[in-house]
Amino acid sequence: MARDERVWRERGLRQAVLAGDERAWRAWYDHAFADLYAYVLWRCAGLRDDADEVAQETWLTAVRRVCDFDPAQGSFLGWLKGIAAQILRNHWRRQRRRRAEPLANHDPAAPEDTSGEEQEVAQRIAAALTELDPRHEAVLRAKYLEQTAVRDIALAWNESAKAVESLLTRARQAFRVAYEQGSFSKQETQP
């Protein structure tokens, strides 16, 4: 959809939603729900419970603050992702605080829970994504979640293919560092 057309369409929908029109809201919701959920699930490294919680909070925030959305600044989906990114930062910050609290009922003799280990790895990955520079996260998402070819990313971002490849390399390195040294890393949580 051409930019002008999108801006006009979303302006109309915004006015209708501000007046309380449920059909307009439903149109927006149906259009954006799947893409937003895919984004949130990626940022939660596949942890569905966390993704469900963040997705719900994102939509509730959006419907309350729709007066702040300006279609000329970007698309509705882009705005939603911005809200989701902020909620994700707060979410993982809370998770980190919970992990730092002593486990009252922890039994060191209990057999290892492997599903717990997988969850812990996923949480570390999600936290690492949150700590990445937004541009690094965006290029990793474009390449690996959206399966966009490097030349298509370059076209969309108005960059050269070489610049995108170089950015991808730096993003992967930053991802490794954030994973190994980040706030959820084993070094931080081991006694």
Add this chain to the structure above:
Amino acid sequence: MSDLLPDPLEDFLHGSFDRAADERLRQSVLEKTSRVLRRRRLLRKLSFAAALAACFVAGVAVGSRLLETSPGVPAPVHAVLPEKEVESTPAVPVGNEAVAHEWKAFDAQQDRAEIYFEAGRKYLRENQDYDSALRCYRQALDFASADALAVSADDDWLLITLKQARRKDNQNANLN
């Protein structure tokens, strides 16, 4: 430096997981957000109704006082006009300036707001016809620019009340 990431990261980047949301989540979030919209719609209706009720009560209160304190005032001329949502057409009792002004506003191509304001003032001061004054003031505010919502020293009590209610309505619409 090797670009190969530790296994969990490579597994995450190159792996795939089912991205589809649970349909129950989708429906549940839709219902919750729709509820917020319904509350917003109800609040708008209630605030508009409250503003109209306030205008009506104020009009009746002041009107009865005026009638008590003004001996020999002729009975108010109530023009019988069909109700229309957007525009109403005034009836034409002979010699009634307020009605003539309202007709003029109805037919005007320019300065409609001003002429409606004048018609409203005449209905109120000359005829004590509060219903017609309210109608004309509402039309005037619909046609006037945003600046016209500012209260001025020449405004009568009815117009002041309507302007305040309209401004509050606009603020509520912006907040939501």
